Amino acid sequence: MLNEVLRLHHESVVADAHNDLLMLVTRRPRSAWASYFRERWYPQLREGGVDVQVLPVYIDNEFRPEGALRETLRMIEAAQRIAEGNSDVVALCRTGAELDATLAAGRIALVLALEGCPQIDDDIELLQTMARLGVRIASFTHYGRTMLADGSAEDATGGRLTRAGADAVALLEQLGVLVDVSHVGRASVEHILELAARPIVATHSSAYAVHRHHRNLTDDQLRGIAATGGVIGVNFFAGFLTDEKPRIEHLVEHIAHIVDVAGEDHVGLGSDFIAEVLEEKVPPCDRPLILEGANTEILVPGLEGPVGLPLVTDALLRHGFSEPVIRKILGANFIRVLEGKTCNSTR
Secondary structure (H helix, E strand, C coil), X not given: CHHHHHHHHHHCCEEECCECHHHHHCCCCHHHHHHHHHHHHHHHHHHCCEEEEEEEEECCHHHCCCCHHHHHHHHHHHHHHHHHHCCCCEEECCCHHHHHHHHHCCCEEEEEEEECCCCCCCCCHHHHHHHHCCEEEEECCCCCECCCCEEHHHHHHCCCCCHHHHHHHHHHHHHCCEEECCCECHHHHHHHHHHCCCCEEECCCCECCCCCCCCCECHHHHHHHHHCCCEEEXXXXXXXXXXXXXXXXXXXXXXXXXXXXXXXXXXXXXXXXXXXXXXXXXXXXXCCCEECCEXXXXXXXXXXXXXXXXXXXXXXXXXXXXXXHXXXXXXXXXXXXXXXXXXXXXX
């Protein structure tokens, strides 16, 4: 059975829509950015079978507001140096054609995303600058309020997109950059779905009906994303999956629910691996870090990092998913939207 799992996993295209590893890369000296990635992260990604890795650009509070744009440029430069210094094994992809060529060559495709837009504020023309620098996915906020939208922690306010946020949706669609609703508040998600003319994604969100946390998406939101032809990347973070002692079956429960509600063409993986980030960035005096009611040190056993991804394939097989559906969940669905292709359920 193990050999069968590994065969299916490594024959499939595996896309992870959210790994914050750039935050750790940029803590190293610039001269070590490429070598640190090769020594620390490339082996994990390769062992985990990752073929496409979305690299979010997340700006910590220490850089906001004045240093947000500068830190963004540093992180994008770090991604460029990773790609240039490891061109035999990875490539930074800006187009579907580049993605296809990278996968065909057996290299890992890296894709840049903005997580929240503190570097943009309401100067949405900077989104075009970000697109020119290679950004292919953008979300408008984290937990709080920005000049574009409200985050999910602001749900009680009922805030929709600002005028700048609505204009940003139109601009991103014009640029071919995917709008990401992970972290966006409920009313703002609904507003985005009203405006959307192209596929919308949630790079790292789970199902509210399975676990009632504001970071998760309601069934109506799941259906709305599917109606655009988009994809929901299921988050592995234990605090968004269950209040119980987490097991991989809790993750599969979220995946199965989203398949039931949104359809098999609209589910992917958005790991949100943060164990190494928090281990390095959070001092012992601040541990355990409680984030929106969740203990960040409680993890799904085996899914602390990319190496554990074959366990997901095993769990999906044991749940009864067919191989074609598993291949869609592991990466084919996200590849489709990154390439700008549609599916039968696109409105």
